[in-house]
Amino acid sequence: MxxxxxxxxxxxxxxxxxxxxxxxxxxxxxxxxxxxxxxxxxxxxxxxxxxxxxxxxxxxxxxTDDDNGDAQRLAAARDRDDPRSALLDLVEELAAPAASPVAAGLVMEALRQAGKDAELAAALEADSDLELEALTHLVSRSVREGGADPVLDARATAVWIQTIIGALFLRAATETGFDAPAQLRDLRLLLNRLLGGTGPRTER
Missing domain, CATH: 1.10.10.60 (Homeodomain-like)
Structure with a gap:
């Protein structure tokens, strides 16, 4: 053989x-x-x-295949020295595929199929939970280390961030002329304002 x-x-x-x-x-x-x-x-x-x-x-x-090393990327982000910068960079990485019509279309089709496929829905939820855990961890560290407003609830803030990323994919898939690079820049600016705190402002 x-x-x-x-x-x-x-x-x-x-x-x-x-x-x-x-x-x-x-x-x-x-x-x-x-x-x-x-x-x-x-x-x-x-x-x-x-x-x-x-x-x-x-x-x-x-x-669901992790050929792109998503789990390793999340782990690396969690371990970076500057949690605020790590958070902003991770959000940018998670949202960046919205610039691809193929990626945006796949996300929309995944949502449609998940509504009638419990196994697929569970797999997508597991991936989402891993991302949410990493985002929550970085928001929590940012708050503790003075890089984010101390009044922020880490979990709730992470959920909002995930929701905004999802909205980007929805707009990318449904809006003609969607300007993904501009929206990604605005997203980073928005998150910097949302986080507040005394950490470095890495708006770009």
């Missing part, structure tokens, strides 16, 4: 996922066939089903 190279396996799997992403963003899960995914990825049906048992599996992998 031929040995499978793990790196090659991951790369091929990733290739199929990236080929399918714009299809799901434009046509939704229900409107995307396995044939269209196969054609976009340039693979045979046998190859496609070797890596994914269904188109739903491709879609779920796009939303």
């Amino acid at each position: 031929r040995k499978v190279d793990p790196a090659q396996y991951r790369a091929k799997r990733r290739h199929i996922m990236m080929a399918a992403a714009p299809l799901f963003a434009a046509h939704g899960l229900d409107g995307t066939s396995t044939a269209r995914i196969r054609e976009a990825a340039g693979v045979s049906s046998g190859t496609l089903f070797h890596y994914f048992p269904s188109k739903r599996a491709v879609f779920v992998a796009l939303l």
Whole structure:
């Protein structure tokens, strides 16, 4: 039996996922066939089903696979010396994909599918909880270390931040001419004002 190279396996799997992403963003899960995914990825049906048992599996992998090191990024942000700067940078990283029409479309389709797929909803909620935990931790540290207004409730503030990030994706997916770079700059400015405190102002 031929040995499978793990790196090659991951790369091929990733290739199929990236080929399918714009299809799901434009046509939704229900409107995307396995044939269209196969054609976009340039693979045979046998190859496609070797890596994914269904188109739903491709879609779920796009939303839940941690190929981009999301967990490591959250952990690194939590451990930075300056929690306020770490918080602002993390929010920018979480919101930045809204600049991509494909990413914004995938988020909207994920919300639609989660409403009728309990397993997907649970996976998305788990990812959201990890982000919320990291945001809460950084707000709490910022408050303790004088980098944020002491009256702020860390958990409530983190929830508001997540809500604002979600609103950016919604606007990116539904508004013609949405200016993502400008909105990301405004988001950083808004958070600086919201946090208050005596920490460094890193508006840019």
